[in-house]
Amino acid sequence: MPELYLMRHAKAKQARGDMTDHQRPLSRRGERQAAAMAQALRGWNALSGEILVSSAQRTRETLEGVEAQLSETLTERAAFHDTLYTFDKQPLLEWLRERPAEVERVLIIGHNPALETLARWLCRDAPESLPTGGMLHISLPDVPWQLLEKHSAEQVSRLVPAEASHALFKKQTPKAPDLDEASLSQRILGLLNHYYRRVRALEPGVIAGLDPEFLHQYRVNLRRSRAIGESLQATTKVPGLKKALKRLKRRAQATSDLRDLDVFLESLRQTPPPLAEHVRNDLVDWLNAQAEERHAMLCRQLAEPDYAEDMRRWEDVLASKKLSKALRKLKSARVEAVLADRIARHDCDLGALTLESDDAAFHELRKTVKRIRYLAELDPVRNKAFLAGLKRRQTLLGDLQDMCTRQAWVQAFIDAAGEASERRQACADWLAALEAEKQALREEIIALEPLARAEESLEH
Structure with a gap:
């Protein structure tokens, strides 16, 4: 079935002075948006077919921003056309209907409202909006491009930069x-x-x-x-x-x-x-x-x-x-009482640890420290110094848990090979090194001071 990808250009600067709309370049945010969408375009196979781009500066720079993140040459095989510099869906639809039958995928990097209205013309359930840098994936009916009809598409997927990049998400x-x-x-x-x-x-x-x-x-x-x-x-x-x-x-x-x-x-x-x-x-x-x-x-x-x-x-x-x-x-006093109780239980569990203790005991201690931290954060001003003192403890326990997890996944990788001995032999030394690192972390954790003593020292 033919696949259509519609991508709106990333965020552009406003026109200033004699600059025309056609000449508007990407803003810094737009550059980050284009970079964020690169892996999505590759993962959706949007770059494997025809790449049709408006001749506007902001659409060209959007493709260049994608290209900079990938080891692919995109601008050389893309087609840049003045016809695609449009805010009306009809020129885009006519352009699509001219695609050769052998073309299976088309990516258009263009402008709103043309992209939005084209998407809604093709698919009844298309989203109402397409933010800058956003992309739609439309599965078209299995007919020649020239026979495309209104509401003939069956599926639409949507992705915007703030869903592809947590850094962009945080800003919004x-x-x-x-x-x-x-x-x-x-x-x-x-x-x-x-x-x-x-x-x-x-x-x-x-x-x-x-x-x-x-x-x-x-x-x-x-x-x-x-x-x-x-x-x-x-x-x-x-x-x-x-x-x-x-x-x-x-x-x-x-x-x-x-x-x-x-x-x-x-x-x-x-x-x-x-x-x-x-x-x-x-x-x-x-x-x-x-x-x-x-x-x-x-x-x-x-x-x-x-x-x-x-x-x-x-x-x-x-x-x-x-x-x-x-x-x-x-009351705060009740919270402090529960916090003191959890600290006491942590110290008891810490004192019971030995190098022979199983990994689960260290993991439980890690969860206890997290619960203590979250409870202390209910009064962050009062517990500021105490929370700072928890950081190294939580990091050590987190590193140990990561080490245990890595060992488990490496062992699963070995077991997945069945009787093949190459993986087992190749990973044996690495597993031994991971075990040595894990034992060193265990020793550091066991040597930690009880939290109650650390809390008292911070209070004085």
């Missing part, structure tokens, strides 16, 4: 509320609502799967919400909170494997493992396949009615009078 999303002067109850409710909005706003970027930071932040905001909720459970009673937190936990757990794979793949890019090149390439390919499988699974879950229901119920809890009433009764 509302900032966290200023809660420095807020009461404890206002701070907790403000944070929970902010985290909820962040989770929902991050979902399109998670689904796009182009920037791993979307998944990381999605996971962080889910876990922070759950941690604060669990802290409330420990300090006061809120009807319906326990069930809602179980749903959040399930949603956060659904991201675990994919996040671990993202972290591992990034570490391999930064520090290539001591493996022969062909084995290293096999490992990266295998890990990418695992990541793609888990990403597809996560996308299916996010599209399920159960997910929407879980989010709706969590939103209902946040808006409930029962939560507001419970928060009004909450």
Whole structure:
């Protein structure tokens, strides 16, 4: 079936002086937008067919920005035409109808409202808007280009730069509320609502799967919400909170494997493992396949009615009078008492660790430290020094967890080869090195001071 890709030029500067609209170049933001869309264009196979570009400076620079991110020569094989410098859909439609039958894919980089109206003419369900740098993928009917008819397309996918790049997403999303002067109850409710909005706003970027930071932040905001909720459970009673937190936990757990794979793949890019090149390439390919499988699974879950229901119920809890009433009764002294109890349990667990303790014991300690941190962050001014002291502890425990995860994935890679001995032999020395690094991290963690003692030293 023929495939059509419509991309709006990235953000351009306003015309100044004698500059015409045709001469407007990209702004810095536009340059970042074009760069952000490069991998998406490649992943959607949008660059494998005809590339038709308006002759305007901003559309040309959009393609050049994409090209700069890829090891492909695009501008040399692209066709730049004055006819495509249009704000009316009809010239674009006529141009499409002139495509030869053997052409299977066409990418047009052009302008609004021509692209939007063309998309809606072709497909009844096309989106109403296409922001700068945005792209539509339209699956056309299996007929010659000249026979294209109104509403004959069946499928449209949409992607915008803020879903492809977390850096661009951050610039467009509302900032966290200023809660420095807020009461404890206002701070907790403000944070929970902010985290909820962040989770929902991050979902399109998670689904796009182009920037791993979307998944990381999605996971962080889910876990922070759950941690604060669990802290409330420990300090006061809120009807319906326990069930809602179980749903959040399930949603956060659904991201675990994919996040671990993202972290591992990034570490391999930064520090290539001591493996022969062909084995290293096999490992990266295998890990990418695992990541793609888990990403597809996560996308299916996010599209399920159960997910929407879980989010709706969590939103209902946040808006409930029962939560507001419970928060009004909450006192700082009660939060501090729960924090002291968690610190005491952490110190007990830390003191029980030995070099022979299994990995799960260290992992549980890591989760405890995170819960302590999230609880302490409810009063960040009072706990500023304490939170700073937690950073190294959390980093050590996080590094250990990453090391355990890498070992597990390398072993799974070996096992996936069946009886093939090459992978096992090639990875044996690397696994031994990972084990030595892990043991060194264990020793550093065991040598940490109890948190209570560290807290006392900070108070004096």
